[in-house]
Amino acid sequence: MFSREQIEFLRKHFFRTEFYNDTYSPALAAKRIKNHNVVIMDQFLLTLDESVFKQCRGIELVIVNTTAYDNLDINLLQKYKVKLSHLKEYATNDVAEVGFGMMLALNNRIEYAKRIVSEQGVTDLFPGHPAIDRLKRKSLRGQTVGIVGLGKIGSRFADMCLTFGIKVIAYSRSSKIIKGIKLVSIKKLFKSSDIFFISQVYKKPEMDRFISAELLNLAKEKAILISICHPNLIDFDFLIKNHRKFSGIGLDYLVTSEVLKLSKVRNENIIITPHLGSQSEEAIFNMTDSLISLAVDFALGKNIYTVV
Incomplete structure (x- = not known):
């Protein structure tokens, strides 16, 4: 999803940055994101259930790579005090x-x-x-x-x-x-x-x-x-x-x-x-660039748009 330059940028600006394209189960997700504060995810490939949030108490923000976020349980995010952001526009x-x-x-x-x-x-x-x-x-x-x-x-x-x-x-x-x-x-x-x-x-x-x-x-x-x-x-x-x-x-x-x-x-x-x-080149760039901006702004303490 991210270009080589974008990956290098993220690794330079965050203490720990990991990339996966095969996380399809909550159990595997919990194992991989346990020590992270910000999670960028595809809501159509994975649903985060309560077991994930119980094991991953350090998560502060979930960002989905679409304008929709209907696959995520808002009540669950509120219960564990996790913020949710999504793309307002990109394609x-x-x-x-x-x-x-x-x-x-x-x-x-x-x-x-x-x-x-x-x-x-x-x-x-x-x-x-x-x-x-x-x-x-x-x-x-x-x-x-x-x-x-x-x-x-x-x-x-x-x-x-x-x-x-x-x-x-x-x-x-x-x-x-x-x-x-x-x-x-x-x-x-x-x-x-x-x-x-x-x-x-x-x-x-x-x-x-x-x-x-x-x-x-x-x-x-x-x-x-x-x-x-x-x-x-x-x-x-x-x-x-x-x-x-x-x-x-x-x-x-x-x-x-x-x-x-x-x-x-x-x-x-x-x-x-x-x-x-x-799937246009422009849409993919707009998507990934916007995801990075949300993650960086949040880490810097800036106000970002969140659903919860």
Whole structure:
């Protein structure tokens, strides 16, 4: 994760600095971080349970390398008086780009067009070609995108859509005024949109299945659904049973067992990627640089943003 220069910087500025990329169990984590004050971790690879904090009384700060921190038990951190910090931003444009790329690919049915060339030897779509019915699409210009979650990523995605002449409506849990975007109720959004972009912040357990079966059922037939959020936010039971309701589905986050089940029942015009949005060179540098800044500022006694 860290570059050679960043590793050297950390080792120079801290009394003890160790790096691991294979810590998957609380028992191993406790053994490795027992004598450390600051822990930088990937919350998707490891969950710190109470056994860790009982053994590691010297931990003062946990920093997660994402904007989300839903895999950590806030009550547990408070009990052991451990502060928690996370990244407020590092891959906004990159994640929005991946979502926008998915929208282009799904609307244009790129995957199927590629397949008929490689598997069926199609060289041209002449008038009356049998494949045309499965490749017909509407121009994005003039369609309506409904964005659920108008934070930094949702707002950046909206900017991209407006540039293409796409109408944008949005649902936000906080009041916002953004030029070119009309805020609507979440039910109206699901009734009115041709394309959905889900970028809502997930907090468990109250946000589980926030995108409910009822909302998904309101969607237009053959709409496109794109999500860059935790799968728990969506009712996957409904989506798996009714996946043909959507002409295209794009998911970029954790590939959970529910996501894999969906991929087994649907194999056309679906894109599933494992956190691709945060893998640009710029995003990785922003992430690691921000993690280092948080750790150094905390060690120097400066105020840093913490959840607890």
